[in-house]
Amino acid sequence: MQVTETLNEGLKRGYAITVTAAELDEKVTAKLKEAQPDIEMKGFRKGKVPMALLKKQFGPRVMGETMQETIDGAMNEHFEKTGDRPALQPDVKMVNEDWKEGDDVQVELSYEALPEVPEVDLSQLSLEKLVVKAEDASVDEALANLADTAKDYEAKDGAAEDGDQVVFDFVGKVDGEAFDGGAAEDYPLVLGSGSFIPGFEEQLVGAKAGDEKNIEVTFPEEYGAENLAGKPAVFECKIKEVKAAKAAEIDDEMAKKFGAEDLEALKGQIRERLEAEYIGAARQVMKRDLLDKLDALVSFDLPPSLVEAEAGQIAHQLWHEENPDVHDHNHDKIEPTEEHNKLAERRVRLGLLLAELGQKAEVEVTDAEMTQAIMTQARQYPGQERAFFDFVRQNQQMQQQLRAPIFEDKVIDHIAEQAQVTEKEISKDDLQKAVEALDEE
Template identity: 45%
Template sequence: MQVTETKAEGLKREIEVVVPAADLEARLQTRLFETKDQIKLKGFRPGKVPVSHIRKTYGRSLMAEIVNQILNETPRKVIADRNERSAMQPQVVMSEDEAEADKVLRGEADFRFTLNYETLPTFELKDTSGLTIERPVVEIGDEEVEEQVKRVAENARTYEAKDGKAENGDRVTMDFVGKVDGEAFQGGTAQDSNLVLGSGQFIPGFEDQLVGAKAGDSLEVKVTFPEEYGASHLAGKDAVFDVTVKEVAAPGELELNDELAKQLGLESIDRLREIVRSQIESQFGAMTRQKVKRQLLDALDSDYQFELPQKLVEAEFNNIWNQVTQELAQNNKSFEDEDTTEEKAREEYSKLAERRVRLGLVLSEIGEKAGVTISDEELQRAMFEQIRQFPGQEQQIFEYFRKTPEAIQSLRAPIYEEKVVDHLLGSVTVTDKTVTREELMKEEEDAA
């Protein structure tokens, strides 16, 4: 086999491969003798079919198998022999001349093809020991825990039906039909719906118009959907709800005691406070982790500049772009609604794709040098976490992962990234900075 480099421009490579007809013939002869004892033809005893007859009958199909085997084996071998790493699966280009292809299958011509690929860039890893990361930490006070406990308790509060007018804090049970331009809209109809007045759960202005209503009342509630309402076809629209009040109930006294905790399946109110504190710590911990990780990735992104494999960048951009356009379509929005243009959006997401590819290559190199690995147990945990997100479809999702090895492998990248980040955080200087809840939340919103 003759291997000749015909192009080497940056990361791009073009390699011409020639398998001489003599080599193809040698492989074919080997295959013919291997199949001799397996061939069964009428008129011949097993193992006694002449090789010449086998060649005449099956030679072309056997040569086609040999050619496919060469195409499967050669790219990996050529790249390994050149001590290169391909960014993506090499593109194989063969002659489209049918006459030439026919000669190859008949063993009368050399088999020629070209490999096109991009190599992964090589770069020196930089020392991160001098890097300083600021970790925002929120101190959780007893007041915040108590506030959250009260919110939990509100969900367990009892209500008792009453005569008379509804007041803020009362629970109203009602049927309603919402209409825009006189037509009922999807999601605007409900029966036996419970609403605590003053809770702010419904469209602004809706609850205020129920204050003073009594059981048995029918009324029209007129509201305007907010401009930023989630359902874009209703955003900013005027609506009228035909409401029938079925019950008005007054709230029972809210007591934070062991009896309340037992209603929630816990042994004591102190245990409820422990759980709530743990949940708040977990929530803030996740935000802090994202903030720290973002600082680390920003530092790495500014430290490394090297040529990127364009095929990887294109693939990443397409993934991002498909997600963006799908979200716009689902929300019935355009780029103009987002205060941008398609051209500007493409430029912005192209830069994001380049950043992700660059950081992916850097993190991969750091992880490889540090010996970061992912165990089967970690992959299984990630798989079951994915399965849990589809209640009622667990078996179907499990079968999908079982039958699709690449789906399991897709879970590897985020796990690997987090483990490399943990490794890096062990080598940099991390200083804690106490911030308020509002400051941490604002940081998250600004970064979104």
């Protein structure tokens, strides 16, 4: 077997591999000899079938297997010898497509090699860790929001206003005929909640207990029930009661509704939750700063194929964000812009750098971390958690999508441990501004 370099330009590599007919025949013969003792054929005793007959009967199939094994072996040997790591699946093409038995096999191997990633002295990185304490005002604000969710409604005199609860009976009709699911008794509806179809709740503003009203609306075109979508309807309503909202008292009793022993315990839980949120937000700010500094520190050649694929993915994702009504891929090809290409270069460069740093630091994603990630995703599919779990376990690509962000976060933590980190205490508002600035960049 002969391997000859045909291309060495930047990260692009090309090789011509020749496997001689004699080498192939020798390997085919060896395979058949190994199997010969177990082969039976009419007219011959087991293990006594002549080699010439074996080659005639099984040679073509064994030849195909041998060619594939030989080429795969040549590729593996090449990568072990050169130390090259292909950026994507290598392109392997048989040159002499009119090959027949007795000919040499000529193969072209081409790929883009992953670049050598330069060393980075992580101890020279200076990072700022933002620290925000949960102030009493923030805890009180959260308590007020909880009290609002725990509010009750008390009967009131007079007309219903936005935010009031109206208790009523109704019957919905389309073309004068009542339809399934369009009627209820003693239904409690909070005006302004958006629970009913557009235009319904607004017409109940001003209603009083004892009133009877016909509410005319049109079902949205995208309404779930096809027999109602886009059709005008009349709801015959009988108002039973109008109630005004009453916020819950912020006391021990309210705290118990949320699973706390008393109000002080609930405040403690809120404080912990708020500070956990602040820590998460501050980490995102520090992570962006860390990545920016790494990006400025390193420079190396990037595999064009990886950059092109990443730019295409970025352009496609942003296009769908700008065109949310398009849910499929039946649209014109989206050409990446210069901005997309620059962002792709940054992502590929940082991705390769983080992968290298993670490998050197022996960062691994544990089975427990993967299980937790799968379970978190599975909760988005109520009632189908087990099916989702099994799907991920059988899907390598899905596993990689879940593993990648965990690996990246662990590498970021490793880098931060090596860097010079100083803490800076700031207000909640300043942290919010710093987070908002991430989206603007």
